[in-house]
Amino acid sequence: MAKVTTHNWLCLDEVDSTNLYAKRCKVPAGTVLLATRQTAGKGRDGRHFVSREGGMYLSVVRGDDLPIAEAVKYTYAAPLAVWATLAEYGIEASVKWPNDVWVEGAKIAGILIENELSEGRVTRCIVGIGLNVYNDLTEVPCAATGLHMLGVEAEVCEVAKRVVGKLDLYLEMDTQSLLESIRPVTLNIGRMVMLADGTQGVAEDIAADGRLAVRVGQQIRYVAAGDVSLKEELC
């Protein structure tokens, strides 16, 4: 039977960033921070994440205490939780490696995972998820969509509860099963990608350690997030 995990929910009207708040206030593991809007939402690679009212901005603070090699589980479980939640609302989404979620050529969710390390282990992990629900997307610097735009009139709190419940379930799975779940819904696989050095190749697979396996001629090169972009970049 599926394990039921209890969380303490902390709902904030406005915050700079739920991830920053979790770190600054040393929020204990088991807490979910949910904000109505963020004034300094953090994206990956130091980017700003536009977070107008009406979106779901949450950070789940986990204390699984995993060896570093297993922390890749968060990278797979978080987008799968969003993907599965959207599926429940009848929305067919894809994961853009490593962990964005896209629908019909537009981004619907972004994920920022921040690990705290001690002696080779991830002692605390902040899984930050931003999902567009009915927030204004005009300032978002790439093609974006949200649940209401797709005809789903869901409430932010309800969406958040579903995402967190699914995250718990996916994190119960082992890394191999997570990989097998994410591969078929990853949109990069089979597409042309550009490596940081300008080389082009075809993304063939996601490796066990979470890197993208890219075929360049006869060779397979394994690349980390940040070292590769889709050839026809979407965002």
Ligand code: BTN
């Ligand atoms: C990205 O698309 O680059 C990642 C965006 C991650 C946004 C979420 S919203 C909740 C949490 N708090 C933040 O400041 N960032 C993450």
